[in-house]
Amino acid sequence: MHVSRHKFAFVEALRQIVARDCLLLEPEQLLPYECDALAVHAGMPSAVVLPENCEQVVSIVKLCGAWGVPFVPRGAGTGLSGGALPADGAVILECSRMNRILDVNVEDRYAVIEPGVINADLSKAVASHGLFFAPDPSSQLACSIGGNIAENSGGPHTFKYGATTEHVLALEVVLPDGTLRRFGSPSGFASGFDLAGLLTGSEGTLGVITQAVVRFTERPEQVETLLVVFEELVTACDAVTRILRSGIVPSALEIMDQRTICAIEASVYSGGLPTDAGAVLLVELDGPAPSLARHVQRIQVLMQASGARNVSVARDAQERLGFWRARKSAFGAMGRIAPDVYVHDAVVPRTKLPEVLKKVCEIGDRYRLTLSNVFHAGDGNLHPNISFDRRNADELQRVLAAGEEILRYCVAVGGSISGEHGIGHEKREFLRLLFSDRDLATMEAVRAVFDPAKLCNPSKVLPSTRSCVESNPHLR
């Protein structure tokens, strides 16, 4: 059913649910919601609703159900796989105004929060208690924890601390039938089927999260961060292998290639990174102080043995933040290269990184594209970033074709098609690279338990019925 035909009555019903300024209808108000951070795909929502409490979410979902209007839950819109793309004139249900930290239990190490709480704000709220919320996507200053839960977000420190799913204890969620449910347990011990676990990472397709109980981690006693410079990208990868073989478990291992370094240095922030280096490796260690000094020394020795040009140890918190600011500004710095960047997200066995990177670069060259690499070296989670100008239709087609070839290659060497950005709209057809039609049918059947009417973020995650990858009508 097209909303526009009955739009007036539907909109009037929405007006009864939320406050005036919580309902956006004018084109200029809707435009910022036409896409999330995957900017190559766009669509126009029919409305954007910003509920302020869970009762409103229930009412909105019930209304959409009654009218057969699809709805798209949205956090901060920082998602990189088009999960919040408003296909088919859907209503966007943005939860940013539900942003309260409802309870913090320091002793039992958990908090009860609304989905719109910003990731970094939660850690800040408990910093004085020596705790933090471990999942740390690069977008953490902006992204919402509701979004983190929907996407099972990771980040540089996922290597040591695990992705979001390991930090979710319980969820309150409005299912597509408009009922309010609670799954999981604040105790951390789920009984029956782990539906909180199923919902985490379900990318907003099974319901709307209205509350979460999340777990805190103790802040490590001390942190040491090293910046290691290499002549070659491959050598940097080998150095990571040496570190892991030594038995040391860093909390983060990040690599950036030369093109990325140059972009960062040319951007507003100049981190003093060497633009003639093949790659830099950021190694972070955390733990009790006495052992850290020893581990830092050991890593310095290993890096020399790996042929590193230089190893710097951050002398203080400020210098450490500087290293990280460089790393976290990588995506934004791509703007120095071209107006658009396609941020890929694939995973390969860590030991296959050198050969995969070689292949990724070869693919970039073959398609005549400007490709750079930033990645979480510890767990083989790659981000080949392709810089381009979407106004050049031919270049855009090459970007998509190269991306597909990269994904296929990663799967072929035993990897997967998403490390942390999710499947969303972007990769739904590529899920066929990983699962048979039968497995996908099982996933569809599970989804249908929650959303039989296919109104909750439809056209996301699972492939369409077409079994080949076609160009997307939303592409602009």
Add this chain to the structure above:
Amino acid sequence: MHVSRHKFAFVEALRQIVARDCLLLEPEQLLPYECDALAVHAGMPSAVVLPENCEQVVSIVKLCGAWGVPFVPRGAGTGLSGGALPADGAVILECSRMNRILDVNVEDRYAVIEPGVINADLSKAVASHGLFFAPDPSSQLACSIGGNIAENSGGPHTFKYGATTEHVLALEVVLPDGTLRRFGSPSGFASGFDLAGLLTGSEGTLGVITQAVVRFTERPEQVETLLVVFEELVTACDAVTRILRSGIVPSALEIMDQRTICAIEASVYSGGLPTDAGAVLLVELDGPAPSLARHVQRIQVLMQASGARNVSVARDAQERLGFWRARKSAFGAMGRIAPDVYVHDAVVPRTKLPEVLKKVCEIGDRYRLTLSNVFHAGDGNLHPNISFDRRNADELQRVLAAGEEILRYCVAVGGSISGEHGIGHEKREFLRLLFSDRDLATMEAVRAVFDPAKLCNPSKVLPSTRSCVESNPHLR
């Protein structure tokens, strides 16, 4: 359909699938399978089949499906919630002969294994590489990893290393329709819906695991174990709080009360535990060597401040193993008190432990039962153990009534009904304490996606349609 009427034809069909000695039919062969480690419930299987490979599992499941015969996957039979109870003349499908470690990838820290691999054997297989499989149930010398996955097993070191679900990367499973599926990803990054996560902890109700990719953890550089003696159980709990407030994260925190200590000391193994103490606390720390010495000292100070009678630090590996042998023999030692023991498994917020233990003891006294306590103090996972003689029907009724009251109380203070033993047969009706009828209906619907014919370990986990707790016909 009753198997017995067509038993001959069904059995003949089974004979075509497995080797002669892999099909048990005689009553004396079936008797050991009438129950698992929850000995108060029993039932007779119609047959026990021991497949040797996944193709046989597929054939067995298809056969059961064609005949409408329920089947019960079983590992080593060490489960404590009756998950392997063969209700209604089911066929037991025991996977103990599928016990090969198929591949070990040391560099990428995972193994591909068959479900019958014994937990401790897997760790032993990779010990020389400085790795181990972290989930460590007390039954680890006997239990299978397939069972660990089905139950999402924990153990003393779950506090630091997480339960089994955090160590499962991918699963191969035969669904009740007889199809062979793969879910999850060896890379550790699941795409689409997390069905490997859903299967983990599903207690054998959604299919039969035929292969798993599991993750290894690096062995810590050093381990220190302390045995702390207290006059009172409550003081021991408070001491745990002090340790956690200090920021130290032990790898294990185990408490045993006086009755347990006395049983252990009177059993075959005499650990030298003080039988006049109110409780002992086992604290294990692991990590890099330099910091451990400092943490041990800090804990010694904290324990003195908590009023501990004595603090011993294991001088060597042998003494440490001695401490743990005492702890792990606790359940078996209950045999010193009475012929039967009902091992409860509940979870409460750690900070509520003292009041809950007081209540548990009060309940034990009120029902005139001999109750002792062993528990994972770090995460509030209690094991109130009730000693009794099941031949005394009145005592058995009091045991069950006391157990129910304990569970209800734990839920009332914000806890849950199972920490690590699962719901199984034992607690299926108690799931109503945690979830509404609607939530349970959603779980039933999810289960029906996998097992529409209700043949795969039926009558487990989810409540029956009766909404009150009744005495169980299988009770003997």
